[in-house]
Amino acid sequence: MGFFEKIGLYIIKLFGDIRDFAVFLAExxxxxxxxxxxxxxxxxxTERIGLQSIGIVAVSTFTTGMILALQLVNxxxxxxxxxxxxxxxxxxxxxxxxxxxxxxxxxxxxGSSMTAEIGSMKxxxxxxxxxxxxxxPLRYLVVPRLFASIFTFPAxxxxxxxxxxxxxxxxxTKIMQVNSEAYLHMMYFLVDPDxxxxxxxxxxxxxxxxxxxxxYHGLMTSGGAKGLGRRTTAAVVQSTITVLxxxxxxxxxxxxxxxL
Amino acid sequence: xxxxxxxxxxxWKAFGGHEVLRGVDLxxxxxxxxxxxxxxxxxxxxxxxxxxxxxxxxxxEIFFEGRDLTKMKNQELLELRRNMGYLFQDAALFDFMxxxxxxCFPLVExxxxxxxxxxxxRVERLxxxxxLPGIEKKYPSELSGGMRKRVGLARAIAVExxxxxxxxxxxGLDPILAESIDQLIVRxxxxxxxxxxxxxxxIASIFGFTDRLALLYDGVIEFDGTPEEAKRSDHRILRQFIxxxxxxxxxxx
Numbered sequence: 001m002g003f004f005e006k007i008g009l010y011i012i013k014l015f016g017d018i019r020d021f022a023v024f025l026a027e028x029x030x031x032x033x034x035x036x037x038x039x040x041x042x043x044x045x046t047e048r049i050g051l052q053s054i055g056i057v058a059v060s061t062f063t064t065g066m067i068l069a070l071q072l073v074n075x076x077x078x079x080x081x082x083x084x085x086x087x088x089x090x091x092x093x094x095x096x097x098x099x100x101x102x103x104x105x106x107x108x109x110x111g112s113s114m115t116a117e118i119g120s121m122k123x124x125x126x127x128x129x130x131x132x133x134x135x136x137p138l139r140y141l142v143v144p145r146l147f148a149s150i151f152t153f154p155a156x157x158x159x160x161x162x163x164x165x166x167x168x169x170x171x172x173t174k175i176m177q178v179n180s181e182a183y184l185h186m187m188y189f190l191v192d193p194d195x196x197x198x199x200x201x202x203x204x205x206x207x208x209x210x211x212x213x214x215x216y217h218g219l220m221t222s223g224g225a226k227g228l229g230r231r232t233t234a235a236v237v238q239s240t241i242t243v244l245x246x247x248x249x250x251x252x253x254x255x256x257x258x259x260l
Numbered sequence: 261x262x263x264x265x266x267x268x269x270x271x272w273k274a275f276g277g278h279e280v281l282r283g284v285d286l287x288x289x290x291x292x293x294x295x296x297x298x299x300x301x302x303x304x305x306x307x308x309x310x311x312x313x314x315x316x317x318x319x320x321e322i323f324f325e326g327r328d329l330t331k332m333k334n335q336e337l338l339e340l341r342r343n344m345g346y347l348f349q350d351a352a353l354f355d356f357m358x359x360x361x362x363x364c365f366p367l368v369e370x371x372x373x374x375x376x377x378x379x380x381x382r383v384e385r386l387x388x389x390x391x392l393p394g395i396e397k398k399y400p401s402e403l404s405g406g407m408r409k410r411v412g413l414a415r416a417i418a419v420e421x422x423x424x425x426x427x428x429x430x431x432g433l434d435p436i437l438a439e440s441i442d443q444l445i446v447r448x449x450x451x452x453x454x455x456x457x458x459x460x461x462x463i464a465s466i467f468g469f470t471d472r473l474a475l476l477y478d479g480v481i482e483f484d485g486t487p488e489e490a491k492r493s494d495h496r497i498l499r500q501f502i503x504x505x506x507x508x509x510x511x512x513x
Contacts, residue, residue, distance in 0.1 A: 121354075121355075124350065124352060124355075125348045125349070125350065125352040126352050126353075126354055126355070128309070128314050128348070128352065129346070129348055129352035129353075129354070130354075131314045131341075132312050132314060132341060132344065132345075132346040133341070133365060133366045133369060133370055134338040134339070134341040134342055134369065134370050135365075135369045135370075136338075
């Protein structure tokens with residue numbers, strides 16, 4: 001096979017994959033608006049994605065808040081502006097770090113398991129079995145996970161905000177001896193509710209995108225254990241990159257079109 | 261002449277340029293057991309999956325009582341599948357559900373049954389039919405291969421479909437277990453009146469119970485007839501298949 005033939009086949013495959021994903025995405029959106037909803041399953045996935053991830057999300061964002069405060073207090077001290085570090089930590093956490101870090105943790109913890117679970121059902125013909133019983137796998141397996149993610153990503157982001165800000169407060173005031181009253185005052189003064197809700201909106205979008213990507217790879221799995229491993233890796237890599245790209249686009253929209 | 265419930269006409273299916281089915285023509289008589297034989301990898305499972313509609317053919321038609329499945333919309337196809345049950349090669353039980361939940365799945369999803377007592381009664385009856393009473397609370401990982409297939413069969417016939425498709429039901433089982441599965445197929449057909457389509461390469465055992473035999477070879481149906489016609493046939497490939505199977509049994513003895 002010649003060089004140009006290989007490139008041609010690659011492009012055809014790429015467009016085929018994009019088309020398949022677009023169809024899958026459209027089907028997900030369609031099924032999300034068609035009742036009945038499986039509340040039992042939504043609750044079950046919410047518990048798995050949400051409750052069971054609180055610990056790891058809290059540890060990750062608490063540490064992030066600590067590191068951020070450590071760096072910011074150190075830098076701002078040069079300008080005698082360390083009391084502004086609290087506001088900087090809170091704004092950075094609520095606008096960017098809390099939604100992004102929460103999404104990364106959930107991609108690693110839950111996104112990969114979504115692909116692995118659905119993918120292993122695919123290779124053992126359980127998905128086919130579901131279809132033979134007139135049940136749409138997308139409706140049964142994907143839609144409840146989508147709803148669960150749309151609820152839990154922002155909920156965990158809200159927790160991450162609180163924990164991260166407290167991590168920063170702890171380091172700045174207890175370890176680096178910044179005046180706690182001034183630190184908190186500047187934080188309340190400068191941080192706006194807009195900073196918080198834009199972060200939560202981002203979390204909703206990330207939750208949707210991560211779940212769609214991970215479930216898509218699960219349902220497209222073929223080729224046994226090796227294929228499953230390949231799909232899980234692809235799901236994690238693509239979800240992570242998608243979160244970053246979506247974050248940039250949303251930030252651009254919020255700043256340039258919403259004046260936030 | 262038996263009335264046909266399914267008719268496959270000129271069915272083609274390829275995967276990545278490799279043509280698996282190359283113009284399959286086959287009639288399935290109602291209320292009978294039809295067995296499709298053929299070498300491994302010749303597309304027998306692909307044919308079954310086309311019949312139940314989880315694979316779409318590249319060309320050709322599949323008629324269910326005169327209605328072309330290949331031209332049906334998704335909703336019509338979903339409704340039509342209520343007439344069919346499918347026993348997968350490895351049973352394909354949902355591993356996150358217990359035996360009871362697995363059998364209840366089609367009852368809840370396809371028939372819309374919600375009454376707990378009614379569901380339990382039906383599950384009990386189905387498990388008795390497949391000779392596995394009292395395993396409702398077990399999970400698929402706790403069952404042997406033979407037990408999984410029986411539970412798979414209980415799930416496949418739970419909604420009392422008109423046709424049951426068996427994808428190599430005895431593969432991987434010892435001869436005694438294989439025979440008990442064969443007996444179950446016969447019970448499903450004779451006692452429950454369901455049309456059975458069985459895929460197998462265990463030719464020796466299917467001669468004992470099948471009403472019709474079809475040989476899939478090189479993507480087409482090379483032979484279609486009764487077991488007696490098969491025995492009398494001088495079709496080269498069929499003869500080869502039959503003689504090889506019986507030679508294997510003789511050597512095992």
